Amino acid sequence: MVRNPKPKAEALHWFPILQHFVISQPSGTSVNIIMGSNVWVEDPQLSWVDGQVTKITGENAEVQTSNGKTVVTTLSKLYPKDMEAPPGGVDDMTKLSYLHEPGVLQNLSARYQLNEIYTYTGNILIAINPFQRLTHLYDSHMMTQYKGAPLGELSPHVFAVADVAFRAMVNEGKSNSILVSGESGAGKTETTKMLMRYLAYLGGRAATEGRTVEQQVLESNPVLEAFGNAKTVRNNNSSRFGKFVEIQFDNKGRISGAAIRTYLLERSRVCQISDPERNYHCFYLLCAAPTEVTEKYKLGKPNTFHYLNQSNCYELVGVNDAYEYLATRRAMDIVGISAQEQDAIFRVVAAILHLGNINFAKGQEIDSSVPKDDKAKFHLKMAAELLMCDAEGLQDALCKRMMITPEEVIKRPLDPQSAAVSRDGLAKTIYSRLFDWIVDKINVSIGQDQASKSLIGVLDIYGFESFKTNSFEQFCINYTNEKLQQHFNQHVFKMEQEEYTKEAIDWSYIEFVDNQDVLDLIEKVLSNYHTSSRSITIFFFLSLGFMFSGMPIFLSSALLVNLDHCSE
Structure with missing residues (x-):
């Protein structure tokens, strides 16, 4: 029997064949199902369960399953079970006799039980989050083993993917990209770190040359995670932005520069979170900072701030926010953010928290608004002070809408609800620009090699999302994934099979889900x-x-x- 495995799967692979692992589910099986056939049948609890056909009546079949049930279904919904597959599964799913959903899931499950978390599908790598530290898989000995080894010669591994990309760049002059994709909690960020470590091992310079580019890229992760990651339902450290790391190499194959580009930061999270999720880590780190810091910014516990108390989750199991605050400050030192700049960053973070606590009431004029009470006025004063602007001017910006014409500037009052929307919009814009500034600062510190003609890109982007309440951000994320999926389809299925047709090669057509209709609908x-x-x-x-x-x-x-x- 096969459960849809709890571990999340991700796939990655080197350009130009971009990954996104999809199980093609044909509408019916072309294999002849007869009495006594061993098959897979759908199960409401287990997803798929194996069994044996005991009776066939027309287009229907009766199956005795391995968990003791009798299931009656149509023949088109049965899938043959590979009785010759090894108990521990195969390391490349192209070796499977039947490449259908239950067969793929069974193979991944069998390997996962043996702590074999990596499996190939041709030259695509499927990785399943082990939810534990498997340090032996990523030590220097493993790096040495995979250095220069052809893909498929050794067991499937993320190092093998990085090595193929590096060799193609060095030997053939081809720049490559590695795409890491999957749902939240699949382990994309950790996999990206492993890729970066291996590429640093291949193209790194001697420690005597000072702090190297690859070290700074790796050490930028804690900073980006503090400001771009948050707890979600599925993942305590979910990246809420897409990241493309471009590693530049010189003509000797040594890392000479790098650039980090970010996409689709989840701005709405700044102002709106649902239970049991959290806002971005940096807010909680600042609330747990040393007393002299919290007193300077007039901060209290997270549950006293509107942008944090919409959820009852304030702490993460096994995470000390006070320690992480200090660790983040140290990481900022390493990537070249000065102490003065660090203070400015956290001053802005504190200002956003105070902004969120400015509530509004009806003003004296029709459809106007003013700070609700003394508490709201205090937070307005603190936000203005931390943002280094005039409190009255900030109140005007929140409570009034400004329209500029060639002749005059017109100010119109906003009602309390509209003022709250204006407040949230300002908070999101400030945070988004702060995040962009941090990324730009890291890039300046790392340095780019403008003369480099060889690069390897690593894309870490969240996969398809569907929540109870979806926003424009989910639309953008899903549209991006549809484009990546179509690129994958184009290179893996369409172009390959068109080539077979041109050369009159005899082959069995591979069915796949073509999402071109979805893209046409949008584009x-x-x-x-x-x-x-x-x-x-x-x-x-x-x-x-x-x-x-x-x-x-x-x-x-x-x-x-x-x-x-x-x-x-």
Whole structure:
């Protein structure tokens, strides 16, 4: 029997074939199922369970499962079980007789039970989070073993992927990218660190040359994690941003520079979190800072701040925020952020916490707002002081909307609800720009080699997301993943099979889920709907219906509902 394994899986692999591991599930099996066949059948609790066909009636079959149940289902929903597969699984899933979902899951599960967390699918690597330290897999001895070894000669390993990328760059002059993707908690960030360590081992310089580029890149991780990571439902240290590390090499294959580029920081988390998640780590670290720091910034416990107390989770098991605050300050020293700059960074973090505690009440004018009470005025004063701006000017910015025309500047009051939205918008913008400044500062400290023509990029980006409440950020994240998936499909399935067709090679066509329809739905241009004299909204919906009516993923019924609303 096969459960959908608790460990999260991630896949990575070297450019141009970008990973995103997808199990292609055909609509039916082409293998002849007969009486006595060993098969896999779906199970509501276990996901898949193995069994034997005991009866076939037309298109239906009766299966006696290994957990003692009798299941009646259609033949098209049965998948043959590979009875010749070794008990411990195979290290490359292309060796499986049947590459279907239950077969893949069974193979990954069997290997995971033996602490074999890496498995190839051709030249793609699947990694499963072991949720424990397997230090023997990443020591210097293992690095030595994989150095220069052809892919597939040794057991599957993240070092092998990095080594292939490095050899292709050195021997063939090809720059490469390694994509690390997967759902939250899959271990993407840790895998990225392992890749960086191995590349530093291959292209590093002697310690006598001072603090090297690779050391600074590795030591920037604690800083980025403090300001870009947070606890989520699935992961206590989830990266809430995408990161592309570009490592530059000289003509001798030695690391000569690096650049860190970040994408899609989850801005909404600054102002809105759900239980049992947390905001970004830095807020809690600052609240746990030494007394002289918290007194200087007039900070209390996390539960006294609106941006932190929307969730009841304030501490992480096994994590000492007071210690992590000091560790983050030390990491900032290493990456070249001065003590004065560090104070400025945490002053801004404190200001954001005070901003969140500014509540509003109705003002004397219609639809106007003012700080609700003395407590709100105190937090307004502290936020202005920490941001080094005028308190009255800050209040005006929060409680009024400014419109600038060629002739004059018009200020219109905001009601309390709109003022709160304005406050949250300011907090998100400040935090986002602070994060960008930290990344830029790290890049300046590391230094880039403008003359380098050889590079290896490592992309660490979160995978598809679907929450109870989704925002525009989830749309952007999922759209990015759809683009990566299409790139993968294009190189692994489409281009390869087109080549087979051109060369008249006899092969079995590989079914795969093509997401081009999804991308067309988002990207395709609707021309001229804005030029119509009819209602723009109604014409827009009609244009959508006409353009995408042939797509099975497009729901025209939703359009009809919206058209009804438009006509009211």
